[in-house]
Amino acid sequence: LNEKLVCGYPLSIFFIVVNEFCERFSYYGMRAVLVLYFKYFLRWDDDLATSIYHTFVALCYLTPILGAIVADSWLGKFKTIIYLSIVYAVGQVAMAVSAIHDITDSDRDGTPDSMTFHIVLSMVGLFLIALGTGGIKPCVAAFGGDQFGEHQDRQRRTFFSVFYLCINGGSLLSTIITPVLRAQECGIYSKQKCYSLAFGVPAALMVVALVVFIIGSGMYYKAEPQGNIMLDVCKCIGFAIKNRYRHRSKQYPKRQHWMDWAEEKYDKLLIAQIKMVLKVLFLYIPLPMFWTLFDQKGSRWTLQATTMDGNFGALVIQPDQMQTVNPILILTLVPIMDSLIYPLIKKCGLNFTSNFYFSFILSNFQKTLPTFPSTSQSQLKLLNMGSNSVTVKLPGNDALILPAAQVYPFINNCNTKFTNLLPEVILFKSATNDLTSKPQEGNNAIRFVNGMKTAVNVSTAAADFGLIEPFYYSNYSQIKNGKATFTLRSGSQSCEYSTNFGFGSSYTFFIHSTLVFGSNCQDSVTAVEDIKPNSVHMALQIPQYFFITAGEVMFSVTGLEFSYSQAPSNMKAVLQAGWLFTVAIGNFIVLIVAELAKIPKQWAEYVLFASLLVAVCVIFSIMAYFYTYIDPTEIEAQFKKKINEDDEDDKSKPGKAEVEMVKRDSIKCHDEYDKATQTKM
Numbered sequence: 001l002n003e004k005l006v007c008g009y010p011l012s013i014f015f016i017v018v019n020e021f022c023e024r025f026s027y028y029g030m031r032a033v034l035v036l037y038f039k040y041f042l043r044w045d046d047d048l049a050t051s052i053y054h055t056f057v058a059l060c061y062l063t064p065i066l067g068a069i070v071a072d073s074w075l076g077k078f079k080t081i082i083y084l085s086i087v088y089a090v091g092q093v094a095m096a097v098s099a100i101h102d103i104t105d106s107d108r109d110g111t112p113d114s115m116t117f118h119i120v121l122s123m124v125g126l127f128l129i130a131l132g133t134g135g136i137k138p139c140v141a142a143f144g145g146d147q148f149g150e151h152q153d154r155q156r157r158t159f160f161s162v163f164y165l166c167i168n169g170g171s172l173l174s175t176i177i178t179p180v181l182r183a184q185e186c187g188i189y190s191k192q193k194c195y196s197l198a199f200g201v202p203a204a205l206m207v208v209a210l211v212v213f214i215i216g217s218g219m220y221y222k223a224e225p226q227g228n229i230m231l232d233v234c235k236c237i238g239f240a241i242k243n244r245y246r247h248r249s250k251q252y253p254k255r256q257h258w259m260d261w262a263e264e265k266y267d268k269l270l271i272a273q274i275k276m277v278l279k280v281l282f283l284y285i286p287l288p289m290f291w292t293l294f295d296q297k298g299s300r301w302t303l304q305a306t307t308m309d310g311n312f313g314a315l316v317i318q319p320d321q322m323q324t325v326n327p328i329l330i331l332t333l334v335p336i337m338d339s340l341i342y343p344l345i346k347k348c349g350l351n352f353t354s355n356f357y358f359s360f361i362l363s364n365f366q367k368t369l370p371t372f373p374s375t376s377q378s379q380l381k382l383l384n385m386g387s388n389s390v391t392v393k394l395p396g397n398d399a400l401i402l403p404a405a406q407v408y409p410f411i412n413n414c415n416t417k418f419t420n421l422l423p424e425v426i427l428f429k430s431a432t433n434d435l436t437s438k439p440q441e442g443n444n445a446i447r448f449v450n451g452m453k454t455a456v457n458v459s460t461a462a463a464d465f466g467l468i469e470p471f472y473y474s475n476y477s478q479i480k481n482g483k484a485t486f487t488l489r490s491g492s493q494s495c496e497y498s499t500n501f502g503f504g505s506s507y508t509f510f511i512h513s514t515l516v517f518g519s520n521c522q523d524s525v526t527a528v529e530d531i532k533p534n535s536v537h538m539a540l541q542i543p544q545y546f547f548i549t550a551g552e553v554m555f556s557v558t559g560l561e562f563s564y565s566q567a568p569s570n571m572k573a574v575l576q577a578g579w580l581f582t583v584a585i586g587n588f589i590v591l592i593v594a595e596l597a598k599i600p601k602q603w604a605e606y607v608l609f610a611s612l613l614v615a616v617c618v619i620f621s622i623m624a625y626f627y628t629y630i631d632p633t634e635i636e637a638q639f640k641k642k643i644n645e646d647d648e649d650d651k652s653k654p655g656k657a658e659v660e661m662v663k664r665d666s667i668k669c670h671d672e673y674d675k676a677t678q679t680k681m
């Protein structure tokens, strides 16, 4: 093993933890902005964005099985990590390139002309990333563990804690940084949200991760591939099922466990080890439901944050930055749990690792959208541009008093004819480009109506509304939250109008006919709220993050330890892959619900998930209650002792010992065992 020690730790593990930090930065940084990239760059709806996001996450947790097989039976962990990291980095670069809108923006209007190119490239990129990140996942942690000798148990445990903190450190930094990069504007011909930079930095970090890992190359202990234990396990289970089926008639005596039907061909130790694994895998059945809720942080919760108010005083939080709450809480909760809560619970005589906990999603809902006309209706807006109130009578409706400089939104059936309106009342039918949904990414959609008899030019530092003809209105422009000052210009004369914006609102500003340029035009513009600003604060997501993270600390960290401690020595990787597989299933459940169930109300979907988790928790508690802890090392030692004793006996029986030797090695040499038993017959 590694000779170079620093403070009692092999020097090589420093390269491994730095590699993990950079790799997790790369993964979580890209993941943080992914759903917004789908929605705002590829222009997918919420359900499609959520589905593709969860398909990707599910794929990331299916590929560990592939990585474990390649590493164990062919390349070894070191080479597998190197090769798959290259695939991973290429995938990240493909994502960054796919987000450059200028590549296909031949008319230079800021939107890609061939969306297919961007979709195909980003899907290829995501596939390569899933292959890379999932493939190396079971290898990196195990490779780190391999660097410690038998006598370094304490150091190995500390390594795994530091490893988990590195995961969350990388995740924390990247979920702060990449949303900031995404919010920047960049481009060659036109400026757009900088998704290419938000994906480019994670790509660079993956290259750094690879380089750091290669630098440590000379210092690692590289265990040789041990043969494919996963294949052996599958073959043994397959044989047991086949053999049980062949001997289904009542004339054959029953065996204690169905796996015992593999005894004719397979070693008793392997069978005992498989029984241990199956026992744990059975306990895993309810687990995917936790991941179903947990992994919605990156999809539904981020989309929910886009409709919320992110103003934290001195700090304005981007919707995707809310995901940082999870690693911040992990970094604070894990030390608190480890040093305070767990020892306290232990003192009370409870075995904590046997308990799994759950969290509920506290969903908050908001209604800041107005009632929009149905397909059989149209929307009218009445604007009194005069200086006195007027009474308006619309056919089939009561007379209404419309105060000066006020707008009245009115929904009616398309066929109604309006006549005899007072000349100072402007009647305009909402144009097809009226907003019917919240403006993108917490921005405000603003337009102007010119009630003057002369054309007016309106602009701000961020947007130009152009020249608005008399009694016409401009197109919408996106304005960020905070104070905005609009300059209204007619010929050489101008005046300024300032107002404050929140998040996600839409306003129509009416320029009065009475406006006098050169004076203060603050009182000559009326703001009419078409869509209310986001009224629910993003801080309300913090409790739901707290609960889900508390669940993660108690469930994920203890679950990992549980999987490791209950796995036979040669099947630790098998169970790690099984554990990660539950994450994949969890993401498939979101996929099924988002795509197939199509629950119209978001709150109903949240309630469904929370109820399912409660039900699963009850079932899981019952299963956990009946689970009896085992000590795999003890069981394996007993088997080995028995084999040694049998060996001693067999030495005195010439001929038989040779056959039994072959039988013992049958995990790897089934064919030899078959031949040996045939010879014996």
Ligand SMILES: C[C@H](N)C(=O)N[C@@H](CCCCN)C(=O)O
Binding pocket: 024, 167, 168, 171, 291, 295, 326, 327, 330, 552, 556, 583
């Ligand atoms: C960042 C997050 N708190 C974390 O620690 N993630 C772990 C486990 C993820 C399991 C399912 N998404 C990681 O290895 O990234």
